Amino acid sequence: MPTYQTTHPALTLFSQLLVAAPSGREEGIAAIVQARLDALGVAHTRDGAGNLLVRLAGRASDGPLTCYAAHLDEIGMVITRIEANGDLRVDRSGGLYPWKLGEGPVEIIGDGEPLIGVLSFGSTHGGSLGEKAIGWGDCRVMTGLTPAQLKAAGVRPGSTAVPVCAMRGPVLFGQADDPLVAAWTFDDRMGVVALLRLLETVQREKLTPQNPTLIAFTVHEEGGGQGAQLVAAREQPEIFVAIDGCPIPAGAPLAVDGRPGIWSKDRLCHYDQPLLRALMAAAVRAGTELQPVVYDGAASDASLVRANGSAARIACFGHVRENSHGYEVARLSVFDGMLAALVEFVINE
Structure with a gap:
């Protein structure tokens, strides 16, 4: 049997987050995220709905407030x-x-x-x-x-x-040098992992975002995006970026490889195309590529926020995943690609 890298940072964090977190009962996973933020020395607050918020100053203090969000809850x-x-x-x-x-x-x-x-x-x-x-x-x-x-x-x-x-994984399989990984479910623990890794990188390398930044770990996405909508309605970010996975419905032009995906349109709206292009350019500078996709039967925290008028510009990107809302499968390397693109965009755009 091949020997796999079971200590990959994304898998380590993911495994720490494997507690029950159905919509409305996110307090267990929220406590783990809070403890991780405390260990990093990152100041944070929690609102009345249970959303966890981290505020970072930007080099351009008059730049647009940009919110990056991943949801804590699961199906x-x-x-x-x-x-x-x-x-x-x-x-x-x-x-x-x-x-x-x-x-x-x-x-x-x-x-x-x-x-x-x-x-x-x-x-x-x-x-x-x-x-x-x-x-x-x-x-x-x-x-x-x-x-x-x-x-x-x-x-x-x-x-x-x-x-x-005990039933959730993660399970590594396939080629040892570029394995697949499966778990119940990545949605959206791997988005939470990406934001935690972003904050780790910012702290470790003493980086400052280009624009004023709000990191949001939101509740109740699976029931209609209520947590994100509450955050956006209160904070009024100009830009709202959901960090979430990209499912592969029949015919979608997505590959399960090291490249993350990016939503261009879903059942609610078109995403901001200049913002999409800026994220794609940041990914290239970071050494990867984003795969654009159109959905007719899905929505994200970002499009739900845009639909209620709480953010002018929206995006959603993350790992490409097979078996969505099930025992999901992704390429392990995609989680490093997500992080690289995210850091490059946050710091330099």
Whole structure:
């Protein structure tokens, strides 16, 4: 078996962030990010919604306020009903489909300590499922507890669930000198990782951004971008850049290699084309290249912010990922490409 670089900085940080973080329950991952910022000596604040904010002065003090954002939350399940036998009926939280998960252990996030359950689709021996597509109506989470015990543990309608940490990866495979990496899910922990690595670089190399800069670790993107919209409405950045992945729908001109992707249009709007060109030029100067893509069935924190009129210019770029909103796959080298392009743009544009 090939020997892989399991100590890559992006993977190390990613693994530290592998705690349950469904929309509305980002406090665990936020605490880890806060501790990392404290260790770096980076001042930060947290607003009432749970967004973490870092403010950096710019060399051009009168330049446009530029916000770089990555969301803390992840897709998951929300409990809709507790059955008489203690099984939980669930629906999606964010863009999750049950066939992406498969049956297996999940962590139930209620008002008390987390519990373990097993996502179940029922029996295939004489059952009605056969080869049909699984929908949320076919799903239940088995808990082995009574409704009274679940209530005492703080589990109720509105509680959430995500795959257990042990099922998440990351897993390296392919060529040892340029491996692929897979995990449940990179969205958007790897955006958070990129911003943390950016701040590490700024601190280590004593760099100052070109423009006044706001780094935002936002909540509730998977439920409609509420955290980013709150930040942008309050702070009024001229430029808002979401650091998030680039999925590969059928026919998209994207390759899973060391080049990040950049959104040119999505279902809400066109992105700022001069800003897109400036980011692409910064990537070239940094020794990589951004792959432009158009989406008709996706939106980002950036386009949601633009749609409500809270930022004049927007962009979204990040790693290219296969199996989006599932066991995602990317090229390990793309995370260094993301960082290089981001540092070059923040410091010199």
